[in-house]
Amino acid sequence: MKIYKVQTAAYTITLPQLTELNDVIKKVHGFDFSEYSKASLSRRLDRIMQIKKLTYYDLKHLIINDHEYFQTFLDEITVNVTEMFRDPNFYKAVNAQVLPYLSSYQHIKMWSAGCSSGEEVYSLSILMHLAGLSAKSFIYGTDINTEVLQEAKKGIYSFRKIKSYAENYTLAGFSGSLSDHFTIMYDAASIHSELKQNTLFSVHNLISDNTFNEFQFISCRNVFIYFETSLQERILNLFYKSLCPLGFLCLGSKEAIRSDYFKSKFKTINSKENIYQKIGASSTTY
Incomplete structure (x- = not known):
C-alpha cells in the first residue's frame, strides 16, 4: 500500500x-x-x-x-496574545514610578494600543482603582481586530483564565485577589461594572490612522516586535504627537526606543521595562 x-x-x-x-x-x-x-x-x-x-x-x-x-x-x-497583569514587574514599575506623577493631573487619559481582547485595559483600570485614581481616569483600548474588540467590550472571561491570571496579580504586589474585581458566573467571570465605565474600545490602525486625543499615558507592549524598523519609527512619532508634555510611553521589557532621534525626545524612567517620559512641550512631526 x-x-x-x-x-x-x-x-x-x-x-x-x-x-x-x-x-x-x-x-x-x-x-x-x-x-x-x-x-x-x-x-x-x-x-x-x-x-x-x-x-x-x-x-x-x-x-x-x-x-x-x-x-x-x-x-x-493579527497577533492576539495577552493576559491580565502580564509581566508583573511592569505593573510594579508603573505603580511606583508613574502613578505618583499622574496623580497630580486633574484628568488622566490613558491609551492601550493593540489591546487585543481587553486584558491590559482592565488591568490598568484595576491599577487605577487600587490607587484611588479611577474617578479622574479614562482608558482607551484600540486594536485593528474587530472580533477581539467585541470580546473586550463585554469584559467577560473564562474562570479558568482568571485563575491563571491571578498569579500575575499577586506577583505585581497588589492586595487581595484578582477575583475580587470580578463577578463569578458559573465558569465565567465578568469585570465589575465600575471598572468598565471609564473605558472605551474602538478600532484604530497604528499604521494608517492618526492621533485621536492627547494622553498622559500610552502603553504599547509586545507589538513592535512584529514591525520593521521604519514602521516602528512612524508609530513612535504617532505616540510622541499623542502624548501631552511629560506624558509616559510604555513599551515593555521586550521592546525599546532605538532611534537616536526619539531617544533625544524621551527620558528613560525604567530601563528594564522601557518606560519613557516625553521631554518638553513640542509636538514637532518627525
Missing part, C-alpha cells in the same frame, strides 16, 4: 508572493502590511494556508473576491 504525504511546499509562501499579496490587500482592502516583519507575516500566512489547505492562488482569490473572508483572515493574521 502506498503512503502519500502532503506536499507542504504547496502551502509555503515565497517572498515575491508575499510582496504581491501585500499589494493586493492594500489595493482591495486598504490595509498595508508591507512594513510588518516579513518573517512573522510569512509564518502566519504559511499556517493559514496549511490549516485551510489553500494554495497561494486560492488564498489570493479569497482575499480579492470574498470580503467576508477577509475579516476572518485579518483576525488570523
Whole structure:
C-alpha cells in the first residue's frame, strides 16, 4: 500500500508572493502590511494556508473576491496574545514610578494600543482603582481586530483564565485577589461594572490612522516586535504627537526606543521595562 504525504511546499509562501499579496490587500482592502516583519507575516500566512489547505492562488482569490473572508483572515493574521497583569514587574514599575506623577493631573487619559481582547485595559483600570485614581481616569483600548474588540467590550472571561491570571496579580504586589474585581458566573467571570465605565474600545490602525486625543499615558507592549524598523519609527512619532508634555510611553521589557532621534525626545524612567517620559512641550512631526 502506498503512503502519500502532503506536499507542504504547496502551502509555503515565497517572498515575491508575499510582496504581491501585500499589494493586493492594500489595493482591495486598504490595509498595508508591507512594513510588518516579513518573517512573522510569512509564518502566519504559511499556517493559514496549511490549516485551510489553500494554495497561494486560492488564498489570493479569497482575499480579492470574498470580503467576508477577509475579516476572518485579518483576525488570523493579527497577533492576539495577552493576559491580565502580564509581566508583573511592569505593573510594579508603573505603580511606583508613574502613578505618583499622574496623580497630580486633574484628568488622566490613558491609551492601550493593540489591546487585543481587553486584558491590559482592565488591568490598568484595576491599577487605577487600587490607587484611588479611577474617578479622574479614562482608558482607551484600540486594536485593528474587530472580533477581539467585541470580546473586550463585554469584559467577560473564562474562570479558568482568571485563575491563571491571578498569579500575575499577586506577583505585581497588589492586595487581595484578582477575583475580587470580578463577578463569578458559573465558569465565567465578568469585570465589575465600575471598572468598565471609564473605558472605551474602538478600532484604530497604528499604521494608517492618526492621533485621536492627547494622553498622559500610552502603553504599547509586545507589538513592535512584529514591525520593521521604519514602521516602528512612524508609530513612535504617532505616540510622541499623542502624548501631552511629560506624558509616559510604555513599551515593555521586550521592546525599546532605538532611534537616536526619539531617544533625544524621551527620558528613560525604567530601563528594564522601557518606560519613557516625553521631554518638553513640542509636538514637532518627525
